[in-house]
Amino acid sequence: MALCNVVSKYCFLQRPACQIVCSAGLKNIKMPPNYDHIVLPEKRRLRFVDKVPMFISGNMKVPRTHKHLDLLRGPEEVHNYLIHNQYGIVALKGGRMTYRHFEMIRYSIMRKLDIKKMFAVWRVDDPWLPVTKKGLGQRMGGGKGAVDHYVTPVRPGRIIIEVGGKGSYEEVLPYLRSIALRMPFECIPCNVQILEDLKREKDKENTQNINPYTTEYLIKNNVGNCQRWMNKMDLKYFGKYL
Incomplete structure (x- = not known):
């Protein structure tokens, strides 16, 4: 008994001051989320987007239309929710997406997304609205210019891309945020909770004013x-x- 007291006293004197005050506590470690209910599709990458619409043939003269600025304003009433109830990018303001923006999103997702357990899908149409442009140095007049490129109009509240699979929101947030910052209009990465909070804030402004x-x-x-x-x-x- 005396030997035990001596050994314990020696150990106590040799112990550093930072280790004297310590106590054992019960750690509550959370279980990782279960993704067994998620079924991954066969095509998990973003598909290639055509630069020119498919209905435009080689001998066809492209119809030149108005700017259709009304397609950039107003709330999005159809594609304003997440189909897979996971993650995506939502537009806060209206704008136009060109072929370069589609390729930027596709290459960013290809480099960062883990295809073995995640997938991504488009929620916007391919570029279809023609945009005309005249060459440099031309005089005013002479009619409407030739078609230069095609764009996709996006309204506020539109889901641009949707990402899902066996992964958490913290895993996809860094590259979704980098994509949203490079878009031509204001966008944010989102999940189901963020979309509900945005809708709740709009209702709060209308009811509590x-x-x-x-x-x-x-x-x-x-x-x-x-x-x-x-x-x-x-x-x-x-x-x-x-």
């Missing part, structure tokens, strides 16, 4: 003859989606 003189009230009642200098998109969406 105590100021009765909203933009919708001013436009509908033509306060200050404001309808005279407003366009049809402002009259339809009441100053939103600029």
Whole structure:
């Protein structure tokens, strides 16, 4: 008994000061998430996007249309949710995606995404809207210019790409954020919880606003003859989606 006391006293004196105050605690380690219910598709990479629409043949003259700026404004009412209920990139403002933006997203996903356990799908159409452009040094007039390239119009709230599989949101967040920063319009990486929070914030602004003189009230009642200098998109969406 005395030997045990001496040994314990010796060990106590030789122990550093930083190790004197210590106690054993119960560690609650969380279980990793289970992804057994997720079924991976056969094609897990983003497919190649055509630079020119498929309906354009070699001998066909491309129809030159208007700019269709109304396709960039207003809420997205169809592709505004995640089909696989996992991760993706959502547009906060309207804009146009060219062929270069599609290739940038595709190459970024190919380099960073683990195809063995993850997959990615497009949620936007291929470039289909023709954009005309005149050459440098040409005079004004002479009609509308020739078709230069094709774009895809995107409205606020549109899901651009969707990523899913056997992985967490923290794994895909770094390269989804880098893709969103290089887009021509404002985008953010998202999951189901982030989309619900964005929708809840919009509802909160409409329900908890105590100021009765909203933009919708001013436009509908033509306060200050404001309808005279407003366009049809402002009259339809009441100053939103600029």
